[in-house]
Amino acid sequence: MTDLTAESHVATAGSEPTGETLFIRQAADVATLVNNSTQARSNAHIVIAIALGGVFLDAYDLGALAFGMKDVTKEFGLTPAGAGMVASAIAFGAIVGALIGGYLTDKIGRYRVFMADMFFFVVAALACAFAPNEYVLAGARFVMGLGVGIDLPVAMAFLAEFSKLKGRGNKAASIAMWCPTWYAAISVSYLLVLFFYSVLPEAQAGWLWRIILGFGAVPALLIIAVRSRYMSESPVWAANQGDLHGAAAILRRSYGINAQVAKEADLTPAVPVRRASWRNYGELFKGIYLRRTLLATVTAVASAFAYNAVAFGLPVILSSFLAQSMLTTILVSLALNLLFAFVGGLLAVRLVPRLGAWRMTVAGYGCQFVALLGLALVGRPDDGTQAAVSVAMLALFLLGQGFGPGSHTMTFASLSYPTSLRGVGVGMNQTLMRGSSTLSLFLFPLLSAALGTNVFWVIGFAPLAGLLALLLVRWEPSGYDVDAEDFTAEPPARPQ
Template structure:
């Protein structure tokens, strides 16, 4: 398959649409892809669709983070051993592994819209069940169900972000996909803000309710998304066109993209690109996609392993390793998320169209490796200066995560494959990423109890491994018209 990219300047003209116009003629799925790649019209709903997709990412992050602070209270209430704490902590990622495996396939098979709305229901039911859990078994089961929703959501959310954005310029596909990162950190910060507010309001003898309220609150944003879905969310026009439904794609372009598209069919039927199949998982390792798949999964797995250990263990690190009290632990976790992770994520979005994903990811991993080695060398800080340095190094790790692998692990996962493979590609990526998360969430409580601050030596292996693979495979997805690969055979035939 050829990987010839279509220059952004040719996107609109090739579809029969003059620059600046809001009218177009579409004769094939390729025309629909070119219109979308050229950018939405002013005043369209495309940005709202992207915002709602990011709302799904917000839910994923909130639900994954919401157990972090309360895990000590849960262990005490249910009399859990460190191994049992690891299982409860990892239940959500066990669910996410299965959810990603099936979610990627279903996203390509039945469409983005249906899967997105189904996973919102998982979030509502699971959040309420977790908040009311009478024992660790019910809590683990609810978190598993919640994880299944997370696994379903990420492939479809990444598809929406990629398929409602332009190829080049400000707000391009890479920037839109990278926006998942600040959305993620906004969710973790919201979680800590909620915990801080509850900590201030609840009487001391009722603080055991804090983790329950925090978990149950995850149902609220899911209900909001369900309430607004019918007005703004629609199917991806590129996906619809790839199924042969050009009329449906034209309606979506009008509704969500602000483009009046007229379908002109020739004698030949509309071409349907690669159909969804479980065999497409094998396509991820053909000559065209093998190196991209290896790079995307390595970045994602390494990022997830290290990040989950740090962000989930952040309250434990601050409270135990740095010997701080509950209020200081909450405030420090919130501050680190906002000042370092969230700001880093915004930088990742802004630099995606200009600097690119490869350079920012390599730089981020380098900063993470240095920060973890510094934390391992400091150990238990004995003075105020060393405590400040340790917190700064934690911030450095989160800052590198924000602008580097945090932003661009999904850029690589979503933009290494065209529309026909995107759901499968992200689903496979997330299956491996969530496997790494599961190992990380299970091992961190065990290793932290056994190794103390020496656990940072183990975590440092993750960014180092990913950095080495980045140096070996220099694939840059930002600014590349990846969806044109679905139509490369047609274009090559036309040129010949």
């Protein structure tokens, strides 16, 4: 444990925060202060909330087209392949964006990337709203995907690096908050669909998808305005770059900690700081990080494949398999997301400090496998009882996603690597996960048309793969000080 010298300090009006002065001698001291922060005056919660605002927009834009695909297909006369192109364009853009964003997050800092990526959403949302054909729409969705891909690595870095290590609201819980935020965004998109569906004249019903996609520019502009006032660089990242004075200033501003750099500060640490480089993507597959990377990758890919097939296809499943009206489809989809996916995400945030991410992800995948098995066995419901069973299985799937892989695959991706590798770690994870999403979104319409409800047998292999990976690699990131691996030659004691 690094020794932090403290002495009483009385501030004059307009000076730095009052209270004892904590002297920083090396980068590890900054991480220690963040990990143990209990400051009542901390603004770190605001930073975390703003980071989650970016996640909210990511989810909104990814899910906004779910109800509009039928209208898009009809308006542009799309074939199944054309519909797959439009549906998967945003995920393909996120693949490229995550790879670039992960590197830039580590290279130029969390703050600069965070402040820039919202402009992708504004431009793309407006382009989608006025798209004259499927090619412009697909191109705009690709640009939107670039914003999603760039935003997630930096958002996860902020969530990890502005949270304490243990206890309620720890790093794992903060990162898990991305999941209920995601489902809240999906629910908002459903509510907007419901609102505009009820107020638009029938002759203008085809405008619905354009309004929903264009509306994404509104929260993006609000987030830009809020970020410009409250955001700051990650103090841990700044310290890793050798800027101890900058890190101390951030601690004073964001945490109310009266941090000062000691005169005898060690600006040349014994363990060289890993600098940002494209080669760091290769570091993810070396040493202690290999097994963590494999676990994070397999669980993320499996989760994305299953979730995108079920969640994106949820309106299709409800309207086609259960023969419901559009209004009923919207209401049931909204209820399923709020009552099960969203609630599951809240359970993950509350329970992960005590139960850990590994156990909750195993339980979540188990629920998903049972749900997909039930949907496959029921097939197309012939009566009300079978329809109720199908809806119950969808609810079980979304609940398992919420408290299990939906929340914690991002925990594995973010907390398996220290600060110097966190951007590329999340970037690599998101690149591979979005590859799975692209494949899932493109294949689901084709597989559903060819196999009907037998498609659930295919989707069922995804949670099985996730379970197998978890049983082979028993890595628990919650409560583990992974950032210390940047400052020591040997990692802190914890089974790898």
